[in-house]
Amino acid sequence: MKSIDKIAVLTITLVFMLIADVPILLEQLVPEAHAIFGVRRRAARRGVIVGYSMGEAAATSAAANQAATQKQAAAPAPASPPPAATGKPLPLGTVVTALPAGCTSTPVGGVEYYYCGGNFYRAVFQGNSLVYVTAQPK
Amino acid sequence: MSKFNFRLSTVLFALGVLVLAATVSTEVRAQTPAVDPAATQILKRMTDYLGGLQKFSVHTQNTLEDELDSGHRIDIDVSASVIVSRPNKLSAERKGDLIDQIFYYNGKTLTLYNPSDKVYATEPAPGKIEEMLDFARESLGLTVPVADLVYSNAFPLLMQEVTLAVVVGKAVIGGVKCDHLLFSRPGVDFQVWVADGGQPLPYKYVVTDTGTPARLSITTVMSDWNVKPSVPDTRFTFVPPQGVKQIAFMPL
Numbered sequence: 473m474k475s476i477d478k479i480a481v482l483t484i485t486l487v488f489m490l491i492a493d494v495p496i497l498l499e500q501l502v503p504e505a506h507a508i509f510g511v512r513r514r515a516a517r518r519g520v521i522v523g524y525s526m527g528e529a530a531a532t533s534a535a536a537n538q539a540a541t542q543k544q545a546a547a548p549a550p551a552s553p554p555p556a557a558t559g560k561p562l563p564l565g566t567v568v569t570a571l572p573a574g575c576t577s578t579p580v581g582g583v584e585y586y587y588c589g590g591n592f593y594r595a596v597f598q599g600n601s602l603v604y605v606t607a608q609p610k
Numbered sequence: 611m612s613k614f615n616f617r618l619s620t621v622l623f624a625l626g627v628l629v630l631a632a633t634v635s636t637e638v639r640a641q642t643p644a645v646d647p648a649a650t651q652i653l654k655r656m657t658d659y660l661g662g663l664q665k666f667s668v669h670t671q672n673t674l675e676d677e678l679d680s681g682h683r684i685d686i687d688v689s690a691s692v693i694v695s696r697p698n699k700l701s702a703e704r705k706g707d708l709i710d711q712i713f714y715y716n717g718k719t720l721t722l723y724n725p726s727d728k729v730y731a732t733e734p735a736p737g738k739i740e741e742m743l744d745f746a747r748e749s750l751g752l753t754v755p756v757a758d759l760v761y762s763n764a765f766p767l768l769m770q771e772v773t774l775a776v777v778v779g780k781a782v783i784g785g786v787k788c789d790h791l792l793f794s795r796p797g798v799d800f801q802v803w804v805a806d807g808g809q810p811l812p813y814k815y816v817v818t819d820t821g822t823p824a825r826l827s828i829t830t831v832m833s834d835w836n837v838k839p840s841v842p843d844t845r846f847t848f849v850p851p852q853g854v855k856q857i858a859f860m861p862l
Contacts, residue, residue: 567860584855597722597731598860599751600711605860 561590566606567598580609649775649791653802655810657765667693667839668832670755675826683824690755693839697738699846702755713754714848715742721848722752728854750859759812771795780806783813784833797821811835 575588586593586604593604660666674686688706693699698717704710714721717737723730733750735742739760746752758764774794781790781803788803798821803814815830850856 584857595727595729595855595857596860597750597752597857600709600722600753602724602727602729603860 562606564606564608566591567603568593568605569601569603571604578609583609585609644773645775646777649777649793650769652777652789652791652804652810653768653775653793654765656802656804656812657768659810660759660812661762661764663694663696663837665693665695665837665839665841667691667834667836667841668756669834671831671833672755673829675828677824677826683826692756693841693845694739694760695841695846696760698742699843700739700742700754700760701846704755712848713752714846715739716843716846720746720752722859723848723850723854729857730848730850730854731857731859732848733859749862751862752859768793768800783831786813788813794820809835809837811837 571586571593572588575586575593577584577586579585583594585607586595591606592609594607596603596605668691670690670692672688672690674688675683676686677683686706686708688704688709690702690704692702698715700713700715702713704712710724710726712723712725714723715735718735719732720735720742721730721732736745740762743754743757743760746754747757758767761767772793772795774792776792778790778792778801781788783803786805787807789806791802791804793800793802797819799818801814801816801818802812805811805813811832813832815832816827818825818827
């Protein structure tokens with residue numbers, strides 16, 4: 473009975489000591505572990521302004537998306553033809569990153585319009601990106 | 611009686627150890643604060659120095675890591691040259707595989723010009739760089755390279771929500787000995803390399819998106835710092851070359 477008590481108390485003590493010590497050991501060995509390995513990950517919003525290269529990030533990000541789109545468009549056997557090829561007029565204000573093939577350009581009232589597939593397009597800057605938007609020439 | 615005494619002393623000893631362990635644990639945590647003032651001081655010295663420059667020009671090489679839908683990782687590279695002349699002039703030229711663009715601001719108007727597409731757009735702009743940058747971002751969705759370097763409140767902007775700041779060590783970037791700093795905030799880690807002697811200029815900057823499993827980074831390496839560039843004012847005003855067409859900005 474006496475020895476069982478001793479063992480029980482010592483074991484409990486040891487367990488408590490370990491529980492108390494493990495975090496200390498971790499903190500000492502890798503003080504930045506939590507931050508470096510992203511334990512505090514939370515939902516991220518890309519484009520948060522964190523510094524001077526973040527502005528650059530947003531711009532290049534747009535370019536990257538475009539790159540990815542172009543690369544995927546270049547892949548063999550696209551699943552569906554581009555919308556303009558159907559010949560159906562798109563709703564006004566539809567934005568495309570590149571003109572469909574075979575557009576003819578016409579200046580109307582000092583603005584250059586591109587006509588193809590039953591749509592008129594106009595070049596505009598959407599942020600830093602040059603895009604084409606369907607429009608009604610005036 | 612002696613049995614009781616023995617048990618009591620053991621329990622007291624155990625309690626004592628626990629109390630000691632708890633105290634040591636608190637002390638260790640207090641001794642290693644997550645935000646090291648040595649790191650924030652270097653960052654502040656850098657932003658103060660940049661904020662006090664009347665003029666500067668710098669070349670930046672930006673690498674944006676991207677992931678294709680196929681799962682492969684690729685880099686998108688963009689070179690930029692920036693000239694800032696406070697309080698109201700800025701020009702920035704970006705060149706890369708997917709971008710060929712020059713930005714002009716002369717205190718009255720801002721212009722975006724794509725030489726290879728032969729198009730440009732011009733808008734009236736506020737009279738000071740910082741307000742112009744706000745206007746460009748908020749009203750036109752435009753970003754200007756190294757824009758945040760220009761803000762006089764760059765330091766509080768950078769320090770927002772920072773949960774960790776450490777001096778990682780020393781490094782040499784483009785032949786310049788630098789202090790390597792790491793900062794962390796929810797969703798974003800950023801590293802800055804600041805020259806450790808003379809002018810405290812930044813030479814490298816890495817922003818890592820820690821909110822997604824891909825953990826993609828944007829790396830900016832800066833070179834050719836000139837804090838006394840001689841540039842004529844005409845450099846900041848766009849004169850459309852022959853055959854270049856004016857287009858519009860899409861309002862946000």
